[in-house]
Amino acid sequence: MASVMGLLEEREAAARVRVEELQAEADRVLAELGAAEAVLERREIARAELSEALAAGDAAAAPVAEVLVSAPPKAPVAGSVVPRCGEGMSAEALAPDYRRIVELVESGPGGGEGVSAKEMTARLGLELVPAKIEGVRSRMKRLVERDWLTASPSGRFTPRQPTVTARTAAGKPTGPGGGS
Numbered sequence: 001m002a003s004v005m006g007l008l009e010e011r012e013a014a015a016r017v018r019v020e021e022l023q024a025e026a027d028r029v030l031a032e033l034g035a036a037e038a039v040l041e042r043r044e045i046a047r048a049e050l051s052e053a054l055a056a057g058d059a060a061a062a063p064v065a066e067v068l069v070s071a072p073p074k075a076p077v078a079g080s081v082v083p084r085c086g087e088g089m090s091a092e093a094l095a096p097d098y099r100r101i102v103e104l105v106e107s108g109p110g111g112g113e114g115v116s117a118k119e120m121t122a123r124l125g126l127e128l129v130p131a132k133i134e135g136v137r138s139r140m141k142r143l144v145e146r147d148w149l150t151a152s153p154s155g156r157f158t159p160r161q162p163t164v165t166a167r168t169a170a171g172k173p174t175g176p177g178g179g180s
Contacts, residue, residue, distance in 0.1 A: 027138070038081045085147040085160065094148070100124065101139055102148050106159045114156030 083093055091102045104123050108115050117137035118128065126132045140157045143149040149157045 030138070034081060082142050082146045082148070091148075098139060098143060098148070101136070101143060102159075105140075105149055105157055114152055114158035116156055120157070 082095070082098055083089070091099045091106075094102060101120060101124070104120060105115055115123075117140055118133050120140065121128055121133045121136045124136065126136070140149060141151070144151045144157065147160055150160050151157050
């Protein structure tokens with residue numbers, strides 16, 4: 001006869017496996033949701049632009065096309081895809097939730113220790129429950145993947161470091177022992 005403790009341990013292990021499976025599924029669904037929302041947003045914009053162009057008639061179609069080509073990019077909206085950080089890009093290119101995270105990491109205390117997902121959740125004014133903390137961690141990891149932040153092996157997030165500094169670009173050595 002199996003011990004009661006052994007049965008409980010087996011049930012706990014099975015429950016843990018189920019939780020991990022559901023978490024992986026939730027991550028997959030959230031990724032699909034983000035992609036679907038981006039597609040929906042593009043199609044809504046295309047439909048609105050087309051109806052605007054058709055309403056203007058053939059005489060005004062050329063000026064409308066010129067405006068569409070030269071119009072500045074619209075501000076990102078919540079749920080939009082996080083763009084890869086490029087040269088000259090600022091946090092303004094990010095959706096409000098992501099922009100706030102980057103700004104808080106960059107304005108965080110010095111010393112290079114970074115901020116944990118739990119600390120960031122508190123700074124954002126969210127409830128400190130596992131679901132909220134993991135949601136913030138997921139956003140921060142996405143920012144790391146897109147080169148907006150860097151992550152340490154201990155799970156702390158820091159502002160991204162420029163890949164090429166002015167001294168390196170000029171061919172001058174940097175760091176200790178790198179110069180005279």
